[in-house]
Amino acid sequence: MKFGEHLAAHTTPEWRKQDIQYETMKEALYECVEGVPSAEEVDPETIERYYAKFDEKFLQKCDKELKKINTFFAEKLAEAVRKYESLKAELEAFKRIHMASQETNLRRRKQGGQLQGLLKLPAHVVQDKSAKTTRKIHDLKLAYSEFYLSLILLQNYxxxxxxxxxxxxKKHDKVSRVLF
Known part of the structure; x- marks a missing residue:
């Protein structure tokens, strides 16, 4: 599979505009080769100026593409760092609440006699707390999975x-070697 096809097949659709314009740049290289003045019609200095002018334009295009890609990558990376910090804080808060709840339950069990009877929670309240805890754990797992997948997409990008x-x-260097 040619790289242009590979790029089109493996890019994230929402990020397509932020990818390297590989096909456009490749076409520019081929147009340069086709547009070169004939050696019989012009002197060698004219041909060298033609290539120098093309190289300057081509490398400016490369620089522009690189800046676009680096800016997008930096934005997505900063977004990922913020998401990670948010998930980490959420997990820590959940751990604190869950640990405090477990400590409270442990204290209740250790207390004997009439206090234990007074502090006992109805079965539906215990089940409700258990369901909320399970749901919260499930939501955090899903959030971390989504975060991981977003990092994989960024790495692929x-x-x-x-x-x-x-x-x-590499194509540019190959074309340049043929031309000179």
């Missing part, structure tokens, strides 16, 4: 774009 730059610059 980084890898695809890195590969795109490596391949387009």
């Amino acid at each position: 980084q890898t695809l774009n890195f590969t795109g730059f490596r391949k387009i610059l």
